[in-house]
Amino acid sequence: MNRALSIALLAPVSLSINTVLAEGFIADSKVRLEARNFYYNGDFRDGTGASKREEWAQGFFLNYESGYTPGIIGFGADALFFTGFQLDSSPDRTGSGLLPKRASGEAAGEYSKAGYGVKLKVSQTSLRYGMSMPKVPVLQFNNSRLSPQTFQGAQINSTDVDRLTLNLAQFDKTITPDSTDLRDIGLAVKDGRYPATGIGNNFRYGGGTYTLMPELSATYFFGELENVYRQQFAGLVHTTRLGNGVLTSDLRTFASREIGAAKAGQVDNRAYAAAFGYTLDTGHSVMATYQVMGGDTGFPYINNPYLPNYVQYHDFGSAGEHSWQLRYGYDFAAMGIPGLSFFTAYIHGDGLKKAGADKEWERDVDLSYAFQGQLKGFSVRLRNATYRSDDARDIDETRLIATYVFTSF
Numbered sequence: 001m002n003r004a005l006s007i008a009l010l011a012p013v014s015l016s017i018n019t020v021l022a023e024g025f026i027a028d029s030k031v032r033l034e035a036r037n038f039y040y041n042g043d044f045r046d047g048t049g050a051s052k053r054e055e056w057a058q059g060f061f062l063n064y065e066s067g068y069t070p071g072i073i074g075f076g077a078d079a080l081f082f083t084g085f086q087l088d089s090s091p092d093r094t095g096s097g098l099l100p101k102r103a104s105g106e107a108a109g110e111y112s113k114a115g116y117g118v119k120l121k122v123s124q125t126s127l128r129y130g131m132s133m134p135k136v137p138v139l140q141f142n143n144s145r146l147s148p149q150t151f152q153g154a155q156i157n158s159t160d161v162d163r164l165t166l167n168l169a170q171f172d173k174t175i176t177p178d179s180t181d182l183r184d185i186g187l188a189v190k191d192g193r194y195p196a197t198g199i200g201n202n203f204r205y206g207g208g209t210y211t212l213m214p215e216l217s218a219t220y221f222f223g224e225l226e227n228v229y230r231q232q233f234a235g236l237v238h239t240t241r242l243g244n245g246v247l248t249s250d251l252r253t254f255a256s257r258e259i260g261a262a263k264a265g266q267v268d269n270r271a272y273a274a275a276f277g278y279t280l281d282t283g284h285s286v287m288a289t290y291q292v293m294g295g296d297t298g299f300p301y302i303n304n305p306y307l308p309n310y311v312q313y314h315d316f317g318s319a320g321e322h323s324w325q326l327r328y329g330y331d332f333a334a335m336g337i338p339g340l341s342f343f344t345a346y347i348h349g350d351g352l353k354k355a356g357a358d359k360e361w362e363r364d365v366d367l368s369y370a371f372q373g374q375l376k377g378f379s380v381r382l383r384n385a386t387y388r389s390d391d392a393r394d395i396d397e398t399r400l401i402a403t404y405v406f407t408s409f
Contacts, residue, residue, distance in 0.1 A: 028067020138223030198264025
């Protein structure tokens, strides 16, 4: 077979492959590029240890999601890349979570990480393996720093049943925001609530959300960190038009126990929370929450707890704690300034089951502006928190975040 004949025979095959890829894999692809500039200042007002955590960094995050090839079984692939650069830091001010910290105590000058995902889809059910950013009540990825936290493993998502969304997953590794290495998944050690020995070989979860009616949905999930703890969640969310606004009711309950080898020791927590919000057509919004920790230990979680009183700095999830929150917000679009929004919140907790610790409180202020017109995609956000406690160190924390997002469809 001569070369010309080989090319002639292979050309239709190549054209067919390219057509298949173009129909779904490429045509339905999404690319999201985010440039995030982050300044963090945490000023401790008392206690021992570093008096300040202060760093400034620039990050770039590229997330590519392909579509699916046509056919009964569709195939796809995803990829994500991140790189970060130090703009300002010092060994006596590290630990902000923005940059990896070297053994010398200095922050890395630059760092990068990457991940991938392969996936297949049958009808409205997809199976995916690789790096993921899960966001379900029992496992929330952390996106509060320069780069997002990722988890490695497999997950299934299905919407084949009308009004029901199902999610199953098992993850065996994670990369934290200030690291480039795959690590075992461990229980958060917030305020010494649980020891650092709470590390499992994997974290698995399952559950879903069912829309009972357009304004009412019910959610149930279970999650467990192998040989550490198991957690169950049940929640209801209801929205209704009331007068000149929308009333939202959000009820949440958790039950958590140690399992297997109980590597973090006893886990005995039952959390109950209710949040009620009212958003007026005139731009004003208010919210009130109440959160209760039952059992002998505090609330267990991997990183970001799904608690309404988990705010900028604290989670108000200590053993025995009762906490409430009042929040007010305003969307300046009602005044003809679209993109500008503001909220402030006050959270108070007491009843902590700790000797010498009775109460704590936090006050948050958040101001953000998403530019319009030719600068669409660029936003600036200023966050400030004041935290005072009988139990932990007092802190004044400020975050200034400038973000540019480019999305291609």
